[in-house]
Amino acid sequence: xxxxxxxxxxxxxxxxxxxxxxxxxxxxxxxxxxxxxxxxxxxxxxxxxxxxxxxxxxxxxxxxxxxxxxxxxxxxxxxxxxxxxxxxxxxxxxxxxxxxxxxxxxxxxxxxxxxxxxxxxxxxxxxxxxxxxxxxxxxxxxxxxxxxxxxxxxxxxxxxxxxxxxxxxxxxxxxxxxxxxxxxxxxxxxxxxxxxxxxxxxxxxxxxxxxxxxxxxxxxxxxxxxxxx
Amino acid sequence: xxxxxxxxxxxxxxxxxxxxxxxxxxxxxxxxxxxxxxxxxxxxxxxxxxxxxxxxxxxxxxxxxxxxxxxxxxxxxxxxxxxxxxxxxxxxxxxxxxxxxxxxxxxxxxxxxxxxxxxxxxxxxxxxxxxxxxxxxxxxxxxxxxxxxxxxxxxxxxxxxxxxxxxxxxxxxxxxxxxxxxxxxxxxx
Numbered sequence: 327x328x329x330x331x332x333x334x335x336x337x338x339x340x341x342x343x344x345x346x347x348x349x350x351x352x353x354x355x356x357x358x359x360x361x362x363x364x365x366x367x368x369x370x371x372x373x374x375x376x377x378x379x380x381x382x383x384x385x386x387x388x389x390x391x392x393x394x395x396x397x398x399x400x401x402x403x404x405x406x407x408x409x410x411x412x413x414x415x416x417x418x419x420x421x422x423x424x425x426x427x428x429x430x431x432x433x434x435x436x437x438x439x440x441x442x443x444x445x446x447x448x449x450x451x452x453x454x455x456x457x458x459x460x461x462x463x464x465x466x467x468x469x470x471x472x473x474x475x476x477x478x479x480x481x482x483x484x485x486x487x488x489x490x491x492x493x494x495x496x497x498x499x500x501x502x503x504x505x506x507x508x509x510x511x512x513x514x515x516x517x518x519x520x521x522x523x524x525x526x527x528x529x530x531x532x533x534x535x536x537x538x539x540x541x542x543x544x545x546x547x548x549x550x551x552x553x554x555x
Numbered sequence: 556x557x558x559x560x561x562x563x564x565x566x567x568x569x570x571x572x573x574x575x576x577x578x579x580x581x582x583x584x585x586x587x588x589x590x591x592x593x594x595x596x597x598x599x600x601x602x603x604x605x606x607x608x609x610x611x612x613x614x615x616x617x618x619x620x621x622x623x624x625x626x627x628x629x630x631x632x633x634x635x636x637x638x639x640x641x642x643x644x645x646x647x648x649x650x651x652x653x654x655x656x657x658x659x660x661x662x663x664x665x666x667x668x669x670x671x672x673x674x675x676x677x678x679x680x681x682x683x684x685x686x687x688x689x690x691x692x693x694x695x696x697x698x699x700x701x702x703x704x705x706x707x708x709x710x711x712x713x714x715x716x717x718x719x720x721x722x723x724x725x726x727x728x729x730x731x732x733x734x735x736x737x738x739x740x741x742x743x744x
Contacts, residue, residue: 337723341697342634343704367623372730374627376698377589377634379679385587389601390579396605397572397612521572 327355329362336366340373387502387538395504398520455529455550462514464550466523475517475529477506477548483533490534491517492542493526493552502538506531526552560625564618567611575612582626583608586633593637593699603640607633638701675736682732690725693718 335352338344344352356363453464455477462477475491483489489506506515529552533545558566558577566574579586586607590600611617611632618628683691689711696702696710708715 334719334723337726338697338704338719340726341694341722342631342638343697343702343707343722345704368730369726370623370627370631372726372733373694373698374624374630375675375679375729375733375736376683376694377585377592377630378626378676379683380588380592380676382584382676383588383591384584385601385604389587389604390583393579393605393608394572394576396609397575400612401570401572 327351329359329365332356332359332362333365333369336362336369339366340369341376342373387540391502391504391538395520401520453529453550453552455531455548457531457546457548460531460548462548464529464552466552470523471520473519473523475506475519475531477515477531480506480515480547482508486536487533488536488538489515489531489547490538490542491519492530492532493519493521493523494528494530495525496527500530500542501526502534502540502542505538523552528552564625567618568615570612570615572612575608578611578625578629579608582629585626586629589630589633589699590637593634593641593701599640600637603637604633607636610636634698641701678733678736679729682729685732686725686728689713690721690728693721694725697722 332352332355335344335348338348339352356366450468451466451470453466455462455464455475457479459481460477460479462475462479465474465476466472480489490502491504491506492500493503494500503519503521504517506517508515528549530542530549531547532539532542533547534543560581563574563577563581567578568574583604586604587600590603590607591597594600594603607629611629618625622628623631693707693711696707697704700707702710704715704718708718711718713721
């Protein structure tokens with residue numbers, strides 16, 4: 327097969343229409359032809375530029391949030407993790423907060439207080455949060471990678487709205503990380519978050535449309551500083 | 556801090572969540588645009604984008620620098636998944652018109668990538684506009700339509716060999732027009 331014939335196949339492959347019967351011949355040639363391997367990359371590059379011509383349609387904020395929630399959940403699903411972290415990770419992150427989740431939150435908080443009481447140097451840390459009517463705590467685990475926000479005094483919201491939780495870095499924009507879920511039987515609202523908490527200086531919650539907003543609106547219901555002072 | 560594509564690949568290879576986050580911030584918008592263009596269904600497009608990035612996360616980076624750019628790599632993954640979904644939908648309708656309707660909230664994005672994409676987009680639109688209509692339609696049917704070579708030949712009422720030729724010629728013209736933008740320097744054989 328000549329280079330020219332292979333180039334036809336490389337172009338077809340780059341736009342995704344190479345037939346299986348053609349692929350074998352192409353790959354056989356590529357295995358021994360460096361110039362054609364370079365050409366293959368070039369055709370892929372050219373085809374890969376086609377989407378940039380489209381009018382960019384930004385994805386909804388929830389897509390990023392859902393993706394990263396899944397990624398962090400899988401990161402923390404390692405069996406090598408301590409049992410109490412696996413327990414915290416098992417708390418549902420969806421809006422329908424369950425009794426199991428509520429129980430796990432209570433256990434996590436108790437463990438946090440217990441750990442702090444033992445004076446462990448790198449133990450869990452509890453930060454106070456408050457608003458006009460709301461008060462609560464953000465319990466962060468020993469490694470600073472998991473947080474459980476527990477809040478009382480928040481009013482119920484219609485289905486079209488949600489309490490969105492934001493982590494605010496020293497510089498840059500607030501990052502929407504999760505939503506507060508209502509507790510069972512009027513219990514505390516809770517939210518679980520993953521990430522490097524040391525990157526942020528404060529936390530806040532705002533009322534946003536269900537599904538979240540790209541930036542917080544001017545509807546803050548609580549806030550708190552993420553420092554141990 | 557601005558991460559290079561190489562930094563992102565290293566981070567993903569190390570199975571770092573920050574790596575997949577940076578990849579999404581840089582190319583998630585483009586990936587979503589590709590999926591939506593192919594599927595014409597917002598829910599399905601979101602599913603495909605999430606599945607694609609999760610697949611990258613779970614497998615680790617299979618990206619090989621010698622086989623095209625990181626952008627091409629992720630676009631190919633998303634495109635292939637979207638086409639698979641399109642082909643799997645027995646009740647699908649082919650929509651070749653742009654998506655219109657309600658606005659979608661902007662997501663967090665990488666401002667460097669946004670500028671680069673915009674600059675690249677203008678040049679690619681111009682290069683595409685310079686192609687004869689039949690060549691442009693051929694590569695669009697192939698890349699976004701999920702049509703096979705023989706299906707394209709049927710739709711365009713031309714012999715199969717003409718389809719192959721049009722794809723090759725169109726891509727050769729595009730690479731000539733976009734040589735400055737390509738990450739793999741073009742070499743004539």
